[in-house]
Each structure stands twice: as structure tokens, then as C-alpha cells.
Amino acid sequence: MKPAPFRYERAHDLQHALELLAEHGDDALPLAGGQSLLPMLNLRLVRPAVVVDLNRIEGLGDIRTAASGGLAIGARVRHRLLATDPAVRAHAPLLAQAAPWIAHPAIRHRGTFGGSLALADPAAEWPACVLALEGTLVLASRARGERRVAAADFFRGLYDCDREPDELLVGCEVPARAADSRSAFAEVARRHGDYAAVGLAIVARGMPGRGAHVRVALLGAGDTPCVARAAATVLAEGGDIEAAARALVAEIEPRGDLWYSAQAKRHLAAHLLRDTWRTVRDA
Amino acid sequence: MSAVREPPERWRDIELEVNGERCALRVPEREHLADALRHRLGLTGTHLGCEHGVCGACTVRVDGDAVRSCLMLAVQAEGCRVETIEGASARDAVVQALQAAFVERNALQCGYCTPGFVLAAAELLGECAAPSREAIRVALSGNLCRCTGYQAIVDAVEQAARRLSNSEPPR
Numbered sequence: 368m369k370p371a372p373f374r375y376e377r378a379h380d381l382q383h384a385l386e387l388l389a390e391h392g393d394d395a396l397p398l399a400g401g402q403s404l405l406p407m408l409n410l411r412l413v414r415p416a417v418v419v420d421l422n423r424i425e426g427l428g429d430i431r432t433a434a435s436g437g438l439a440i441g442a443r444v445r446h447r448l449l450a451t452d453p454a455v456r457a458h459a460p461l462l463a464q465a466a467p468w469i470a471h472p473a474i475r476h477r478g479t480f481g482g483s484l485a486l487a488d489p490a491a492e493w494p495a496c497v498l499a500l501e502g503t504l505v506l507a508s509r510a511r512g513e514r515r516v517a518a519a520d521f522f523r524g525l526y527d528c529d530r531e532p533d534e535l536l537v538g539c540e541v542p543a544r545a546a547d548s549r550s551a552f553a554e555v556a557r558r559h560g561d562y563a564a565v566g567l568a569i570v571a572r573g574m575p576g577r578g579a580h581v582r583v584a585l586l587g588a589g590d591t592p593c594v595a596r597a598a599a600t601v602l603a604e605g606g607d608i609e610a611a612a613r614a615l616v617a618e619i620e621p622r623g624d625l626w627y628s629a630q631a632k633r634h635l636a637a638h639l640l641r642d643t644w645r646t647v648r649d650a
Numbered sequence: 651m652s653a654v655r656e657p658p659e660r661w662r663d664i665e666l667e668v669n670g671e672r673c674a675l676r677v678p679e680r681e682h683l684a685d686a687l688r689h690r691l692g693l694t695g696t697h698l699g700c701e702h703g704v705c706g707a708c709t710v711r712v713d714g715d716a717v718r719s720c721l722m723l724a725v726q727a728e729g730c731r732v733e734t735i736e737g738a739s740a741r742d743a744v745v746q747a748l749q750a751a752f753v754e755r756n757a758l759q760c761g762y763c764t765p766g767f768v769l770a771a772a773e774l775l776g777e778c779a780a781p782s783r784e785a786i787r788v789a790l791s792g793n794l795c796r797c798t799g800y801q802a803i804v805d806a807v808e809q810a811a812r813r814l815s816n817s818e819p820p821r
């Protein structure tokens with residue numbers, strides 16, 4: 368199938384993009400990597416009157432040090448760059464660990480960090496990663512200027528996030544990494560590159576039982592990416608991994624799909640927790 | 651009769667480089683790059699299998715990177731350097747070695763998927779001269795073949811890699 372007609376507008380800078388969204392509101396859709404939007408356009412699942420191309424906006428594809436000391440990752444940073452960038456490896460290694468799990472090389476060349484976060488697919492890798500890293504999303508609109516939202520408040524439902532139609536996601540900041548912080552990512556998919564049945568991101572620092580901080584976030588385990596607080600608390604307090612796995616199974620509410628029942632997903636999530644915990648504990 | 655009110659078709663003039671030649675095109679803004687290459691430039695080596703990103707038959711290079719041409723608008727390629735299987739097979743030694751190995755190992759039957767597999771495999775060999783079978787499978791995971799069952803494709807990529815690193819003479 369081919370897209371229905373629309374008006375294509377190439378934004379030459381951020382201000383221009385915000386003007387176009389302010390003018391057209393609900394009738395306009397931003398186009399980032401196009402790796403989710405083009406399929407939706409081709410299948411005519413969406414029929415925007417105006418498509419606002421973000422690909423030529425300078426600066427939106429940069430990774431910089433944020434004022435807070437963490438990393439400021441532009442919305443149009445491509446999946447591929449997050450897999451290879453030295454600053455990401457040094458300051459947010461979880462993102463480099465998760466990137467190769469996203470789709471296939473040709474899709475990672477174009478797909479973007481911001482596009483994935485704005486799409487808010489509960490089975491996608493980036494939303495769960497920014498939850499695990501306690502990131503902050505930065506949005507901008509012509510009418511209201513810049514607005515910051517904690518990742519924990521951003522993902523509201525299935526493909527639903529805290530973004531208004533006139534707003535652009537301009538980037539995401541992740542806090543500076545503690546020197547002893549360790550992370551791991553793992554998922555189960557039917558075939559490499561397919562959306563995961565379940566995936567898990569873990570970030571830990573300190574000694575379990577002595578003020579350790581552990582954060583666990585899951586994808587594919589509910590209508591939104593979610594944080595597993597109970598399981599993380601067990602691990603931080605030095606509890607047994609099996610007790611943490613039981614806590615995890617009890618606190619998540621995955622939906623069954625064509626291939627995996629909800630019960631199977633709980634089982635896989637527990638397995639991913641054991642696996643990734645071994646990695647961060649022994650690191 | 652459709653009840654949906656559609657905006658009128660809008661056309662745009664673009665210039666880009668395709669297979670080493672500058673070209674000027676007039677395209678509907680909604681047209682994806684694959685259709686522009688096939689229908690406006692006659693480059694029918696770029697195939698369309700699914701038009702939603704899952705099969706890889708439409709793989710081309712844009713500014714050197716393998717991408718899905720069904721997931722990019724032609725207007726987005728303005729000013730870019732596009733290379734299709736036609737151009738790559740004329741000029742790129744890695745692509746030529748892969749094509750020869752695909753023939754020798756019977757890595758194609760209908761051939762519909764082949765241009766996409768060759769361009770995806772060429773990118774892999776550009777990054778890693780001697781990939782494992784597992785690495786080849788992962789790199790080609792986004793390309794579907796309905797005929798071969800993949801074994802022969804992985805064989806062909808391995809063979810091309812060996813030949814390019816001179817550990818095996820051409821037949």
C-alpha cells in the first residue's frame with residue numbers, strides 16, 4: 368500500500384517545526400526516522416494532512432553533556448549511534464547494551480531515540496531503558512516553551528505518552544553515572560530483531576544490603592514499560608534472587624499474545640532477572 | 651466513495667545522486683523512495699515485498715548506509731547519495747564477490763529477496779571481514795527469503811568473506 372496524499376514540510380530548524388505543529392495541531396505528525404511512521408502511512412493506519420520532517424534540524428541529532436553532568440541525548444539521535452558512541456558507552460552503557468536488540472541494522476540506521484520514546488510502544492527497548500536510568504524527557508512547544516517530564520510520569524498507556532499534539536520531544540537527559548554503577552539488558556524475542564516478548568533492563572550500584580540502589584524496568588510486561596519496585600528492593604536489601612524473582616512475577620501484569628501467555632511472560636521475566644542480576648552482581 | 655477528505659496531490663522537484671549520477675526528479679510528496687527508483691528511474695532491482703519494513707527486499711544505500719527504501723520518502727532523499735543494487739554491482743568489489751558466491755552456492759531461487767540480502771551482507775562484510783555464521787544470521791535477520799531456507803545464503807556470505815580476505819581462490 369501507498370500513503371494517502373499529505374503535505375510534506377521539511378522543518379529547517381526547531382522553531383520552524385514548532386510553528387508548523389502549532390499551526391496544524393492534530394492534523395500534523397512529526398517524521399523522525401520514519402521506521403514506525405512510514406509503515407503506518409503506507410498501511411494508511413494514519414492519514415495526517417501534514418507531515419513535518421525533523422531530519423534536517425541541526426542539533427537534534429547530537430549527544431552532549433547536560434548541565435547536570437549527565438548526558439543530553441537529542442531526539443533525532445539514531446539507534447545506531449547509541450550503539451557505537453563512546454560517550455554513551457562511558458556514561459550510559461545500558462543504552463549501548465540495549466541498542467543491538469532493536470530491530471535490524473537497516474532500521475537502526477534511520478530509527479531515532481525520540482521517535483521510539485514518542486511512540487511509547489510498551490515492547491520497545493528505549494522507553495524501558497530511560498525508566499531504568501531515571502531519565503527526564505524534554506518537550507517543547509511554541510505556546511508553552513520547554514517542559515521537562517520524568518520518564519516515570521511520561522508513559523501513560525498503550526502507545527500513549529504525556530505529549531500534546533503541538534509539542535515536539537526534543538531530547539532526553541539521563542543522570543550522571545555513579546562510578547560503581549553496573550547495568551545489563553536482556554530480552555526474549557522469537558527471532559533476533561523482532562519486538563521482544565519480554566525484556567528487562569537493570570541498573571545497580573553499591574553493595575546489596577548496605578544501601579545499594581537497584582532499578583529494574585521491563586518491556587513487553589504490560590500496557591506501558593514498567594518499573595519492578597518490589598523485585599529491585601529485594602535485591603538492594605541483599606535478599607535472595609529467588610525471592611526477587613517471586614516478587615517480580617507477582618508485581619507485573621503482562622498480557623498474553625499470539626505466542627506467549629501471560630504466565631509464560633512472567634516465567635521469562637523471572638529468567639531475565641536471574642540472568643541480568645548475575646551480570647551486574649559479578650561485574 | 652471515500653468519505654475521507656484528502657489534501658490534493660503535491661509534487662516536488664528534487665535533485666539527488668543515484669548510482670554516481672546526478673539526477674533531477676519530480677515526485678509526489680507522498681511517494682516512497684523505492685517507488686521513485688523503480689518507476690521514475692527504471693531501477694527495478696530494488697524490490698518491494700511488504701512496504702512496511704519487515705522483508706528487506708527494498709534495501710538500498712543512502713549516504714553509504716543500508717536502509718529500507720519503502721520507509722523513506724523520495725523527497726527525504728533530496729541532496730543524498732543513493733546507491734541501488736544496479737550501481738553497487740557495477741562498482742563494488744564486495745557486492746560482486748557476494749553475487750558470485752550467491753550463484754555458486756545456490757543462495758537464490760526466485761531471486762526476489764537477493765538484492766536486499768546482498769546489500770545487507772555487503773554492509774556486514776564492510777564492518778567485519780570474517781563474521782561467524784551466527785553473526786551473519788543476526789545481520790541478515792531483517793531480510794526474508796521465502797525460497798531458500800537461509801542455509802545457502804549464510805554459506806554464500808561465508809564464502810564471499812573467505813574469498814575477499816584471500817583465504818580461498820575464486821573458482
Ligand SMILES: Cc1cc2nc3c(=O)[nH]c(=O)nc-3n(C[C@H](O)[C@H](O)[C@H](O)COP(=O)(O)OP(=O)(O)OC[C@H]3O[C@@H](n4cnc5c(N)ncnc54)[C@H](O)[C@@H]3O)c2cc1C
Nearest residue numbers: 397399400401402403404470478479482483485491536703
Ligand atoms: C521491521 C521492524 C522491526 C522493528 N523492531 C523494533 C524493535 O525490536 N524494538 C523497537 O524499539 N523498535 C522496533 N522498530 C521500530 C523502530 O525502532 C522505530 O525506529 C521507532 O519505533 C520509531 O522511531 P522513528 O525515529 O523511526 O520514528 P517515526 O517512525 O518517524 O515516528 C514514530 C512516531 O513518533 C512521532 N515522533 C517522532 N519523533 C518525534 C519527536 N521528536 N517528537 C514528537 N513526536 C515524534 C511520529 O509522529 C510518529 O507518530 C521496528 C521497526 C520495523 C520496521
Ligand code: FES
Nearest residue numbers: 699700701706720
Ligand atoms: S518492501 Fe521494504 S522492507 Fe519489505
Ligand code: FES
Nearest residue numbers: 759761795796797
Ligand atoms: S530466493 Fe525467492 S525469496 Fe529468496
